[in-house]
Amino acid sequence: MWPKLRFQLKGRVMNAQFPDLPNRVAIAHRAADAAAKVTLQWFHAPLIADNKRQDGFDPVTIADRDAETAIRALLAEEAPDDAILGEEFGASSGRSGWRWVLDPIDGTRAFITGIPLWTTLIGLEKDGEPVLGLIDQPYLRERYVGTPEGAQLLRGAEAPECLHIRHTEKLTTAVLMCTTPHMFNPAEAAAFQQVSDAARLTRFGADAYAYAQLAAGRVDLVIEAGLQLFDIAALIPVVRGAGGVFTDWRGGQNFAAGQVIAASSAGIAAEAQVALHRSAR
Amino acid sequence: MWPKLRFQLKGRVMNAQFPDLPNRVAIAHRAADAAAKVTLQWFHAPLIADNKRQDGFDPVTIADRDAETAIRALLAEEAPDDAILGEEFGASSGRSGWRWVLDPIDGTRAFITGIPLWTTLIGLEKDGEPVLGLIDQPYLRERYVGTPEGAQLLRGAEAPECLHIRHTEKLTTAVLMCTTPHMFNPAEAAAFQQVSDAARLTRFGADAYAYAQLAAGRVDLVIEAGLQLFDIAALIPVVRGAGGVFTDWRGGQNFAAGQVIAASSAGIAAEAQVALHRSAR
Numbered sequence: 001m002w003p004k005l006r007f008q009l010k011g012r013v014m015n016a017q018f019p020d021l022p023n024r025v026a027i028a029h030r031a032a033d034a035a036a037k038v039t040l041q042w043f044h045a046p047l048i049a050d051n052k053r054q055d056g057f058d059p060v061t062i063a064d065r066d067a068e069t070a071i072r073a074l075l076a077e078e079a080p081d082d083a084i085l086g087e088e089f090g091a092s093s094g095r096s097g098w099r100w101v102l103d104p105i106d107g108t109r110a111f112i113t114g115i116p117l118w119t120t121l122i123g124l125e126k127d128g129e130p131v132l133g134l135i136d137q138p139y140l141r142e143r144y145v146g147t148p149e150g151a152q153l154l155r156g157a158e159a160p161e162c163l164h165i166r167h168t169e170k171l172t173t174a175v176l177m178c179t180t181p182h183m184f185n186p187a188e189a190a191a192f193q194q195v196s197d198a199a200r201l202t203r204f205g206a207d208a209y210a211y212a213q214l215a216a217g218r219v220d221l222v223i224e225a226g227l228q229l230f231d232i233a234a235l236i237p238v239v240r241g242a243g244g245v246f247t248d249w250r251g252g253q254n255f256a257a258g259q260v261i262a263a264s265s266a267g268i269a270a271e272a273q274v275a276l277h278r279s280a281r
Numbered sequence: 282m283w284p285k286l287r288f289q290l291k292g293r294v295m296n297a298q299f300p301d302l303p304n305r306v307a308i309a310h311r312a313a314d315a316a317a318k319v320t321l322q323w324f325h326a327p328l329i330a331d332n333k334r335q336d337g338f339d340p341v342t343i344a345d346r347d348a349e350t351a352i353r354a355l356l357a358e359e360a361p362d363d364a365i366l367g368e369e370f371g372a373s374s375g376r377s378g379w380r381w382v383l384d385p386i387d388g389t390r391a392f393i394t395g396i397p398l399w400t401t402l403i404g405l406e407k408d409g410e411p412v413l414g415l416i417d418q419p420y421l422r423e424r425y426v427g428t429p430e431g432a433q434l435l436r437g438a439e440a441p442e443c444l445h446i447r448h449t450e451k452l453t454t455a456v457l458m459c460t461t462p463h464m465f466n467p468a469e470a471a472a473f474q475q476v477s478d479a480a481r482l483t484r485f486g487a488d489a490y491a492y493a494q495l496a497a498g499r500v501d502l503v504i505e506a507g508l509q510l511f512d513i514a515a516l517i518p519v520v521r522g523a524g525g526v527f528t529d530w531r532g533g534q535n536f537a538a539g540q541v542i543a544a545s546s547a548g549i550a551a552e553a554q555v556a557l558h559r560s561a562r
Contacts, residue, residue: 205486
């Protein structure tokens with residue numbers, strides 16, 4: 001369904017640093033294809049009556065599990081020595097130094113409500129460093145891919161489109177996104193509000209798709225909290241590949257507390273950190 | 282681009298009541314096609330640097346104006362005796378008893394941020410009664426249409442799909458949507474929070490697309506405030522056509538204050554009104 005990423009001249013540098021990466025990029029695409037078959041089958045499926053749902057029937061639960069199962073089956077075949085961390089089935093160890101980090105459906109509320117902004121997140125780390133990220137929205141046929149080489153948007157068979165953040169230097173001209181104000185504790189909410197008051201506009205409700213739009217140059221800042229590692233891992237290479245900045249609320253790289261800043265410039269990220277670092281955990 | 286709505290046997294009743302409606306349904310589709318040509322041209326267009334935007338260059342402003350101009354040009358040709366109320370160019374009078382109510386781009390923040398949940402809203406009233414509603418999302422190729430006959434989803438050349446709300450009777454099992462918690466004044470926000478606390482889940486950020494998902498049976502309740510008539514007119518026939526309930530916060534039909542409840546059942550609407558009516562204006 002999706003063409004392999006082609007690594008051009010510049011790719012030789014990356015290939016030298018991560019010689020096994022191009023092969024794993026191709027595996028990631030096949031994994032996303034496998035997940036898409038499952039998720040699209042259940043997206044827009046009617047919810048069965050409540051009593052049945054309590055017996056375990058919930059389209060998003062089934063889709064989440066089956067999609068991760070499909071990805072894991074593919075990885076077991078094609079990258080059996082890699083470790084995996086997945087939202088649904090936890091951690092399995094490997095011995096290659098590579099670890100796949102999976103969120104088969106990021107944005108379950110979007111999925112449930114028919115909103116095509118949920119995504120399948122496939123991240124890949126080498127010795128703990130996020131190297132490949134894939135944000136897939138198969139209903140829109142949009143797949144955002146990031147590596148140290150750069151970031152691209154793939155739409156079906158169309159030619160890949162290179163993604164670049166836009167150059168916005170000041171928070172007062174920035175467009176801010178966040179999935180929901182309910183994701184913050186009271187201290188975080190106050191800090192977020194301070195940033196939101198300064199920004200040009202704030203919009204809620206896009207989950208990982210917001211980071212993809214930042215990479216595509218349409219959003220300048222995403223601030224979130226309460227995220228899990230499997231929500232985050234795939235985002236980092238996409239945002240950085242497009243030229244963006246990705247930090248925790250202190251400006252560092254410790255995402256264990258689930259607090260994230262993604263920004264189109266170091267200047268905007270720094271302005272956001274001024275408000276956010278006091279609520280950093 | 283879109284097939285005409287076919288009025289089946291049951292349609293004879295409606296045709297007797299509104300003999301000019303089928304023709305105007307066809308006009309509405311052509312108007313939406315004309316608007317889509319403009320909006321799709323500007324959606325995802327890069328924002329030009331800030332200083333230029335202050336000179337008037339703003340893709341969403343241009344798209345909004347040009348889309349309404351395109352619709353008005355078509356209506357001037359095909360329904361010259363109808364009145365028009367549009368977001369961008371205000372009111373023009375007519376003498377046929379029909380009035381078109383237009384919001385060329387509902388969800389400008391979605392449009393700006395690359396989120397494909399903005400819609401073109403085309404409503405049509407006969408002697409003040411909303412009779413036809415069209416919610417068009419051309420990037421997704423989804424067009425939701427409601428008349429007294431019912432509601433349908435049209436996807437390009439595919440066969441129309443009849444829309445029906447799902448049967449959810451209690452607020453505690455309901456999925457609630459709302460564009461942003463910032464649309465409420467403090468009293469409204471407190472009332473909304475009360476409903477949100479009781480609902481099964483709440484999701485923000487879908488503008489008019491939320492009402493389309495309610496009609497499609499994926500959302501049970503939409504509560505909003507601060508809306509204008511041109512935000513509302515097209516929604517009513519879609520929600521009612523699918524079997525839903527559409528009222529103000531008192532349970533009446535006075536939308537001048539911009540407070541709206543759309544629900545999949547009278548029971549859920551009544552539960553919401555208990556919390557909301559004290560903040561009704």
